[in-house]
Amino acid sequence: MPPAAATMAHRPPPQVTAPLPPPPAPQNLTPLPANPAAAQGPRRIEDFRNQRREVQEGGRTVITEPGRLIVRDPSGEAFVRHDEMERFRYGARNIETQRVGGEMRTIVVRPDGSEIITVLAPDGSLLRRIRRGPRGEEFVLIDNSYRDPRAVGGFYVALPPPVIRIPYDRYIVDAADAPPDLIYETMEAPPVERIERRYTLDEIRYSPNVRMLMPSIDVNSINFDLGSWEIAPDQAAKLQVIADGLNRAIQRNPREVFLIEGHTDATGNDTDNLSLSDRRAESAAELLTQQFGVPAENLTSQGYGSQYLKEQTSGPSRINRRVTVRRITPLLNGGTASLPPPPPGTVPPR
Numbered sequence: 001m002p003p004a005a006a007t008m009a010h011r012p013p014p015q016v017t018a019p020l021p022p023p024p025a026p027q028n029l030t031p032l033p034a035n036p037a038a039a040q041g042p043r044r045i046e047d048f049r050n051q052r053r054e055v056q057e058g059g060r061t062v063i064t065e066p067g068r069l070i071v072r073d074p075s076g077e078a079f080v081r082h083d084e085m086e087r088f089r090y091g092a093r094n095i096e097t098q099r100v101g102g103e104m105r106t107i108v109v110r111p112d113g114s115e116i117i118t119v120l121a122p123d124g125s126l127l128r129r130i131r132r133g134p135r136g137e138e139f140v141l142i143d144n145s146y147r148d149p150r151a152v153g154g155f156y157v158a159l160p161p162p163v164i165r166i167p168y169d170r171y172i173v174d175a176a177d178a179p180p181d182l183i184y185e186t187m188e189a190p191p192v193e194r195i196e197r198r199y200t201l202d203e204i205r206y207s208p209n210v211r212m213l214m215p216s217i218d219v220n221s222i223n224f225d226l227g228s229w230e231i232a233p234d235q236a237a238k239l240q241v242i243a244d245g246l247n248r249a250i251q252r253n254p255r256e257v258f259l260i261e262g263h264t265d266a267t268g269n270d271t272d273n274l275s276l277s278d279r280r281a282e283s284a285a286e287l288l289t290q291q292f293g294v295p296a297e298n299l300t301s302q303g304y305g306s307q308y309l310k311e312q313t314s315g316p317s318r319i320n321r322r323v324t325v326r327r328i329t330p331l332l333n334g335g336t337a338s339l340p341p342p343p344p345g346t347v348p349p350r
Contacts, residue, residue, distance in 0.1 A: 014073040016059045017153040022124030023081035034091030043230045080274040116297045144200040155202040159209040162193045176221040184245040189215045198334030205302045220322035229279035243292030259328045260285045262303040265320035278303025284323045
């Protein structure tokens with residue numbers, strides 16, 4: 001079985017179809033220094049274990065810990081959530097919060113006068129993410145106002161696994177072996193199958209076969225210490241080629257959105273792994289912005305724990321401890337997504 005096939009293993013649908021609760025909001029929305037070394041606080045998973053609180057809500061188990069919320073469905077599936085405003089605080093000049101009608105708007109003002117505007121619905125779910133330039137020009141990056149009636153609770157979509165008609169090493173690219181041009185081409189690559197509609201960010205986050213419509217880049221060259229999400233300075237340079245590709249793609253299309261995914265191996269318990277993978281993905285997104293200048297608003301991050309193993313082992317595995325980068329713009333905009341390429345060797349129609 002090709003390595004990528006393991007990532008498309010069948011996952012059971014959630015039994016509870018109610019929308020997932022919103023992530024915990026940041027306690028203190030104030031600007032933080034742009035220097036990542038200025039960030040203080042716990043950097044290892046054991047620092048949070050004794051702070052977890054577990055309750056039963058609507059048939060699901062909900063676990064809260066500082067900065068994270070983990071929802072465990074009766075099916076055995078689990079989902080982790082965090083608030084991305086924490087990441088947008090770095091290097092901000094000012095942060096303003098406004099209530100407009102029933103919506104809550106948080107505006108992060110940068111030193112150059114540009115703004116990241118995050119609009120939340122009354123229930124705390126994300127409605128829109130907008131970038132407003134210093135001269136007032138606006139780019140809508142995420143628009144979750146569309147809800148397909150077929151979606152389960154607005155966060156899960158049951159699709160069959162896509163049929164992969166391109167070589168697997170072009171569908172899941174190993175960053176350690178790929179030349180820079182291939183990494184950039186993968187960040188611009190079309191979906192492998194036709195995209196039928198627009199998907200919300202949560203549908204993309206929590207529906208594996210929706211995400212699998214887009215090629216991805218595995219960055220398993222970054223070595224995290226056991227139980228930690230901190231990226232050491234000697235590891236950070238390994239993200240340079242990824243950052244260059246991201247910046248090039250975003251310069252070409254300022255509306256591009258990329259998902260930074262975190263994965264662990266199968267050692268440790270599921271709750272630890274979900275929290276750890278989510279914090280590692282966020283740490284990689286922070287570093288891409290703070291050290292390499294990738295716009296924070298063009299990135300989103302999500303952890304998956306040990307749910308999608310590349311190497312089927314319950315023991316330690318460097319291959320499974322990885323960060324994955326995936327372009328999700330076509331999934332978010334649906335109708336304007338391009339068609340997949342023809343299978344290798346196929347003569348295009350004339």
